[in-house]
Amino acid sequence: MAEGLRDAGLHEHVAMAFVAESKIEFFTVPPERRVRVENPMRAAGVMRTHMLPGLLDALTHNIARHTRPVRLFEVGRTYAWPERHVPKDGPTAAIDVLLPRERAVAAALIYGGAKGGASAREITGAAVQALARVGLRARPVDPTAPVAHLHPGVQAALAVDGAVVGEAGEVHPDLVRAWDLPEGTRVYYAEIDIEAVPPRVTATARDLPRFPSTARDLSLEIPLTVSAARVVAALTAAAGQVDRSAVEASQRAGGKTTAGEVRLATDSFGEPAVEVLEDYRGAGVPVGHRALLLRLHYAAEQRSVTDDEAQALHNAIVAAACESLRASAPTVRPR
Numbered sequence: 001m002a003e004g005l006r007d008a009g010l011h012e013h014v015a016m017a018f019v020a021e022s023k024i025e026f027f028t029v030p031p032e033r034r035v036r037v038e039n040p041m042r043a044a045g046v047m048r049t050h051m052l053p054g055l056l057d058a059l060t061h062n063i064a065r066h067t068r069p070v071r072l073f074e075v076g077r078t079y080a081w082p083e084r085h086v087p088k089d090g091p092t093a094a095i096d097v098l099l100p101r102e103r104a105v106a107a108a109l110i111y112g113g114a115k116g117g118a119s120a121r122e123i124t125g126a127a128v129q130a131l132a133r134v135g136l137r138a139r140p141v142d143p144t145a146p147v148a149h150l151h152p153g154v155q156a157a158l159a160v161d162g163a164v165v166g167e168a169g170e171v172h173p174d175l176v177r178a179w180d181l182p183e184g185t186r187v188y189y190a191e192i193d194i195e196a197v198p199p200r201v202t203a204t205a206r207d208l209p210r211f212p213s214t215a216r217d218l219s220l221e222i223p224l225t226v227s228a229a230r231v232v233a234a235l236t237a238a239a240g241q242v243d244r245s246a247v248e249a250s251q252r253a254g255g256k257t258t259a260g261e262v263r264l265a266t267d268s269f270g271e272p273a274v275e276v277l278e279d280y281r282g283a284g285v286p287v288g289h290r291a292l293l294l295r296l297h298y299a300a301e302q303r304s305v306t307d308d309e310a311q312a313l314h315n316a317i318v319a320a321a322c323e324s325l326r327a328s329a330p331t332v333r334p335r
Contacts, residue, residue, distance in 0.1 A: 026148070055189070078103045104193075110189075121276065137160065151173065222329065276293075291335055
């Protein structure tokens with residue numbers, strides 16, 4: 001995991017596991033579950049319940065000394081008394097029930113510097129890359145419940161094979177103010193619960209594509225309440241729907257399907273290749289909306305794809321995806 005975060009251009013940070021209690025008031029662990037320290041050093045009287053305070057301390061230290069971007073990560077443990085002890089077998093069972101729960105976490109923080117430039121997409125990409133480094137495909141998905149320490153409109157859950165293993169987004173403005181960071185500072189944070197990460201599946205080799213793919217860009221005007229993950233899911237589902245319809249039409253006409261049919265290409269994980277390139281909010285976009293730029297790749301296994309074939313499939317997928325999204329967001333439209 002650490003190697004993947006280094007590959008994403010982040011620098012490793014190591015903080016003390018002790019923090020001042022005032023710095024964990026923003027997080028969800030109640031006072032009775034905090035692990036207190038006898039004879040604490042200075043004001044650091046409790047064990048950390050979250051990784052973000054230590055990274056924010058490091059960011060504050062750096063901002064006070066320079067205006068350059070800050071990109072940090074830390075792999076460590078958080079500590080809290082469990083809500084209830086679950087009896088365990090084994091030679092250390094009697095001791096285990098007396099110990100707090102330790103959670104292994106990989107956390108990352110990005111600040112774009114005085115000129116800005118960082119984004120929620122960048123921190124999400126760093127977390128996804130860290131998981132890809134250990135052979136796991138992560139997807140940003142809508143969180144089942146909002147995370148209090150992240151901006152309510154700029155956050156996503158990270159899922160591997162449908163299981164949520166982390167979170168990513170913009171740090172809540174209340175936390176930015178609590179750490180006395182300059183007005184307007186935007187900080188991005190991601191966290192991976194290492195214990196929640198599923199075991200890696202043994203990698204299998206497959207042939208490289210023999211024929212090139214082609215791409216089409218798509219700009220969608222969508223409400224701010226519609227996440228990029230939801231748009232990608234709608235496009236992926238629409239591609240499957242269009243593909244099934246084409247197969248059924250071919251069968252009804254007495255033809256047969258072949259591996260040469262044009263379809264949405266797949267990436268190195270075998271997943272549909274839909275990229276999110278840009279999230280624009282500003283002039284030319286209605287209030288309460290944003291323009292999302294995506295790129296869809298099309299290919300066939302046994303031949304090259306013509307422009308007309310790719311465009312026809314692209315139009316069908318976009319139309320089906322927009323129809324699905326408009327069921328709950330009527331103002332969705334291609335730009």
